[in-house]
Amino acid sequence: MSELATLARPYAQAVFKRAVETDSIEKWSEQLFFISEVMSDHEIKSLVINPKVNIDKTLGLVLDICQDYVDQEARTFIKLLFENKRLSLMPSILSLFESLKSEHGGYIHADVLTAYDLSVEALDNLSNSLALALGKKIHINVILDKSLIGGVLIRAGDIIIDGSIRGQLQQMQKTLQ
Amino acid sequence: MQLNPSEISDLIKKKIENFELSSQAHTEGTVVSVSDGIVRVHGLSDAMQGEMLEFPGNTFGMALNLERDSVGVVILGAYQHISEGDTVKCTGRILEVPVGEALLGRVVDALGNPIDGKGAIETTETSPIEKIAPGVIARQSVDQPVQLGLKSIDAMIPVGRGQRELIIGDRQTGKTAIAIDAIINQKGTGIKCIYVAIGQKRSSIANVVRKLEEHGAMGHTIIVAASASESAAMQFIAPYTGCSMGEFFRDQGEDALIIYDDLTKQAWAYRQVSLLLRRPPGREAYPGDVFYLHSRLLERASRINAAEVERLTNGRVKNKTGSLTALPIIETQGGDVSAFVPTNVISITDGQIFLESNLFNSGIRPAVNAGLSVSRVGGAAQTKIIKKLGGGTRLDLAQYRELAAFAQFASDLDESTRKQIERGQRVTELMKQNQYSPMSVAEMSVSLFAANEGFLDEVEVNKVLAFEAALHLYMKSEYTDLMDRINATGDFSNEIKQEMQVAIETFMKTHSW
Ligand SMILES: Nc1ncnc2c1ncn2[C@@H]1O[C@H](COP(=O)(O)OP(=O)(O)OP(=O)(O)O)[C@@H](O)[C@H]1O
Ligand SMILES: [Mg+2]
Numbered sequence: 001m002s003e004l005a006t007l008a009r010p011y012a013q014a015v016f017k018r019a020v021e022t023d024s025i026e027k028w029s030e031q032l033f034f035i036s037e038v039m040s041d042h043e044i045k046s047l048v049i050n051p052k053v054n055i056d057k058t059l060g061l062v063l064d065i066c067q068d069y070v071d072q073e074a075r076t077f078i079k080l081l082f083e084n085k086r087l088s089l090m091p092s093i094l095s096l097f098e099s100l101k102s103e104h105g106g107y108i109h110a111d112v113l114t115a116y117d118l119s120v121e122a123l124d125n126l127s128n129s130l131a132l133a134l135g136k137k138i139h140i141n142v143i144l145d146k147s148l149i150g151g152v153l154i155r156a157g158d159i160i161i162d163g164s165i166r167g168q169l170q171q172m173q174k175t176l177q
Numbered sequence: 178m179q180l181n182p183s184e185i186s187d188l189i190k191k192k193i194e195n196f197e198l199s200s201q202a203h204t205e206g207t208v209v210s211v212s213d214g215i216v217r218v219h220g221l222s223d224a225m226q227g228e229m230l231e232f233p234g235n236t237f238g239m240a241l242n243l244e245r246d247s248v249g250v251v252i253l254g255a256y257q258h259i260s261e262g263d264t265v266k267c268t269g270r271i272l273e274v275p276v277g278e279a280l281l282g283r284v285v286d287a288l289g290n291p292i293d294g295k296g297a298i299e300t301t302e303t304s305p306i307e308k309i310a311p312g313v314i315a316r317q318s319v320d321q322p323v324q325l326g327l328k329s330i331d332a333m334i335p336v337g338r339g340q341r342e343l344i345i346g347d348r349q350t351g352k353t354a355i356a357i358d359a360i361i362n363q364k365g366t367g368i369k370c371i372y373v374a375i376g377q378k379r380s381s382i383a384n385v386v387r388k389l390e391e392h393g394a395m396g397h398t399i400i401v402a403a404s405a406s407e408s409a410a411m412q413f414i415a416p417y418t419g420c421s422m423g424e425f426f427r428d429q430g431e432d433a434l435i436i437y438d439d440l441t442k443q444a445w446a447y448r449q450v451s452l453l454l455r456r457p458p459g460r461e462a463y464p465g466d467v468f469y470l471h472s473r474l475l476e477r478a479s480r481i482n483a484a485e486v487e488r489l490t491n492g493r494v495k496n497k498t499g500s501l502t503a504l505p506i507i508e509t510q511g512g513d514v515s516a517f518v519p520t521n522v523i524s525i526t527d528g529q530i531f532l533e534s535n536l537f538n539s540g541i542r543p544a545v546n547a548g549l550s551v552s553r554v555g556g557a558a559q560t561k562i563i564k565k566l567g568g569g570t571r572l573d574l575a576q577y578r579e580l581a582a583f584a585q586f587a588s589d590l591d592e593s594t595r596k597q598i599e600r601g602q603r604v605t606e607l608m609k610q611n612q613y614s615p616m617s618v619a620e621m622s623v624s625l626f627a628a629n630e631g632f633l634d635e636v637e638v639n640k641v642l643a644f645e646a647a648l649h650l651y652m653k654s655e656y657t658d659l660m661d662r663i664n665a666t667g668d669f670s671n672e673i674k675q676e677m678q679v680a681i682e683t684f685m686k687t688h689s690w
Contacts, residue, residue: 005219005246158204158220175196176189177235 005096008089012096015077016104022073025101031074032094038065039090048087055082107137110156115148115164130154208232208263209247214408215453216250218265224248227307231266234258238265239272239410242454249454251410253288273303274418276425281369284386284400287415289422292402293386304425306417310476315485322558323434323502326362326615327355329545329608332567332625333574334530337558338368338432339480339500343522345507345514346532350544352506354612355530356436357385359504361394362615363434368502369426370398371435373419376412376442379404392613405442412446420477423501427479430486430497435478439506440471444518461517468521471505475525478503528552542609547574560618562669566625570604573628577601596634603633606641619663620649626677632685640690647690648681656680 019028038044039062047058059082063075070078081087102108110130112118118126127138134156145153149165206220216238224230224240230250232238236259242249252259253272274289277300284293291298319337336342344352360370372389374382382402389395399422403415416437426433437443444467451464459465480500487495507522512533514523523529528551537544556564580598584590590598607628610616616624624645627633636644652660659676 003246009245155205158206158222159202160205161202172193172196176192 004089004092007086008092008096011081011086011089012093012100015093016097016100018073020104025104027071028074029097029101031070032090032097034069035066035074035078036090036094038062039087058082102139105137107139108134108156109139109141110154111141111143113143113145113148113153113155113164115144115146115150115152117144118142118152126152126154130156134159204267206248206265208259208261208265210261211256211259213453214252214256214410215450216252216256216259216265218248218250219246221248221265221267224267225269225271227271229268229270229272231268232259233263237268237272239414241450242456251413251450251454252408253410253414254408256408271305271307272414273305274421275300275302276304276422277302280399280422281397282395282399284382284402285418287401287403287407287411287418289418302425304421306414306421307473308421308424308477310473311479311481311485315481317480317482317498319480319500319554319558321432321500322555322560323359323368323432324362324366324560324615324618325355325359326617327358327543328610328616328621328624329543329547330355330530331560331563331621332608333547333571334528334545334550334552335555335559335563335567336502336504336552337555338502339478340528340552340554340558341475341478341503341505341526342552342555343505343507343526343529344532345509345519345523345529346544347509347512347534350532350534350537351542351612352508352532353381353385353438355532355543356438356504356506357388358612358615359434359436360389360398361392361613363397364392364394367432368397369423369431369433370394371401371419371423371433372398373401373403373416373435373437375403375415375437375439376405376446377402377438379406388613409446409449412443413450416440416443416474420474420501424477427481427499427501428486428489430483430490430494430499432500432502434502434504437474437503437505439508440522441508441518444470463517467518468525471518471522472525475503475505475522477501527554540609541605542611545608547571547608548578560667562622562663562667562673563618563625565669566622566629569629570608570625573597573600573604574608577605599634600628600631602638603636603641604628606638607633607645609642617660617664618667619652619660622663622669623648623652623660623677623681626674627681630678630681632681635685636690644690647688648684651684651688652680 015028015032019025044062047053059079062078066075066078081090112126123140123142127140130138147166151164153164153167154161204221204223206218209217209219224243226240226243228240230238230240232252236252236254236256238250238252240248240250275298279298279300283291283295283298286292319339321338323336323338324331325336344355346352356372360372363370372385374385382404386400389398401415401419401422403412419435423433423435444463447467447470448463452458452462456464478501480498483496483498486497486499505522505526507519509519510516514520531546531549532544533546534544536546576597577600580594581601584598607624627648633641659673659680663673
């Protein structure tokens with residue numbers, strides 16, 4: 001996983017720079033998402049790694065599928081990945097691209113895990129205080145997780161803020177040990 | 178201490194009452210791969226070099242490689258239960274171990290946990306295992322001796338408090354024996370000892386503990402054990418753990434002696450960890466920083482001045498210097514001191530005691546090669562009387578070595594040459610000493626005096642040790658006062674010289690051996 005990120009970084013950076021130059025960040029984001037979905041398809045995957053299938057044929061097939069969804073530059077990008085045999089990096093490239101995108105826009109993604117549904121008001125409050133604490137705009141993604149018992153757990157990048165009952169019970173378990 | 182169930186529940190209640198709830202932010206990563214005690218963790222972008230990382234199951238690891246997308250971690254202890262996808266937390270702390278007086282008499286592992294079955298260690302103080310050595314301003318030059326109790330070493334290769342003296346030799350040449358005798362001889366001197374066993378058989382470590390107990394030397398000794406069956410990470414950190422425990426005494430204005438047995442095995446353990454972390458291998462496949470591995474460890478053994486002790490104890494201890502003396506041990510292969518690790522450590526230390534297997538096998542034990550052994554700073558610290566009397570010994574042995582080679586070819590030798598050879602043979606014999614029988618300064622002085630003044634020349638070579646034993650017995654019973662005086666001051670005056678002369682003359686006339 002970490003090695004994949006290292007390999008994928010130059011591709012993601014190149015694509016992102018190009019996207020900024022041509023002012024098409026959103027468009028590239030959608031295109032990369034599409035390509036990544038195609039490449040994670042089971043049958044395409046098995047075609048790619050099958051040595052009996054001619055690479056050019058697979059490439060033709062992939063380009064054919066993408067035809068209506070990607071522009072000329074994205075097609076060149078797919079060809080490049082085929083040539084360098086780096087197709088498996090597509091999901092990593094996408095996630096790196098997304099993090100570059102949020103960095104560029106000055107916001108970060110935060111997963112908020114909660115045991116119960118949060119009211120709109122509570123969410124607003126949460127995102128405001130998070131924005132203050134992290135000094136960035138926040139894109140919140142709410143995930144329901146009953147195993148927390150109560151409270152919320154926030155995950156923004158590497159940072160975890162655990163305010164859940166489960167986390168507190170775990171802390172207590174440790175002090176009693 | 179026995180607790181009944183209601184007391185236990187009270188205790189738990191109290192703990193829960195005092196338990197503070199907090200939702201702190203921490204950074205988390207995920208385990209990507211696990212192999213041979215090395216774990217690669219994705220995330221943790223702000224982990225520090227050497228930081229403790231927490232794994233599930235109360236397991237800790239140390240961050241060693243900080244890379245762009247991952248962190249390379251060595252697990253301290255068992256790692257079988259860690260699997261891909263486990264979460265890893267930063268603790269924000271560097272690895273710490275318990276230190277203090279309470280550790281004396283105990284056997285602990287590389288993390289400072291007791292392994293001698295004598296219960297928990299009652300100490301609240303801890304200290305990080307990696308510390309920067311004292312600076313130039315804080316230091317004081319070495320001028321007090323550490324008596325190892327071995328004639329051949331105290332007379333010719335003296336060790337001072339705060340010195341780093343290497344013990345180097347092939348396998349089975351009596352390296353450990355010197356270290357153990359040194360510890361036994363510190364009984365009652367106030368010097369605290371730390372013996373760090375790295376990569377040794379458990380049975381050897383148990384043997385050392387038993388021998389120290391038998392000779393009443395465990396009371397002033399801490400044993401840090403990372404046996405061969407423990408992970409490479411534990412063997413790699415054990416010397417640093419022991420060093421922190423020794424520094425505690427140094428910083429209190431006391432004196433301590435630490436023995437690393439041996440640093441070759443530590444370098445092997447570090448090489449293993451480094452290769453598994455995929456650091457580039459260099460000479461003999463060691464990573465680029467093995468020199469630093471040992472230099473930063475041995476630099477911490479030092480003597481610090483009274484001002485520094487006062488500063489470190491916040492004015493509690495005044496007018497006392499502190500010292501940590503190190504005796505690192507290095508094992509060579511076939512006497513080759515030019516291999517990578519031996520040359521490194523020789524260049525770091527303030528001298529070396531070189532042990533030779535052919536000397537050992539020909540019965541000269543301790544098998545010290547007086548020609549190749551040196552002490553670069555100990556001379557200034559040597560007890561006066563030993564310095565005075567021991568100077569001749571070195572010369573006698575050096576001349577003997579030269580002549581002995583030459584005499585093999587010449588059949589008839591002139592009188593003075595023959596005398597020098599005879600003297601050399603006797604001094605060589607006199608330098609032999611049994612294990613577990615360290616000598617006091619007075620005993621040593623008597624032996625050296627007898628050799629210097631030519632009394633030994635009248636004794637047959639194979640009777641030298643018997644003569645010495647009888648002489649010591651006689652001196653201890655008939656000249657108790659003189660012996661006590663020498664032990665107390667360590668001075669050598671004309672008066673003492675006269676008394677010794679008379680004593681040995683009477684002994685020679687009235688006793689047999
Ligand atoms: N001065 C001595 N007199 C008699 N025997 C000795 C003396 N010194 C060491 N020995 C014996 O020699 C053997 C080897 O000694 P020791 O274990 O100290 O060597 P070592 O160099 O530490 O060996 P290793 O390489 O295995 O660590 C032991 O059995 C010990 O009892
Ligand atoms: Mg040994």
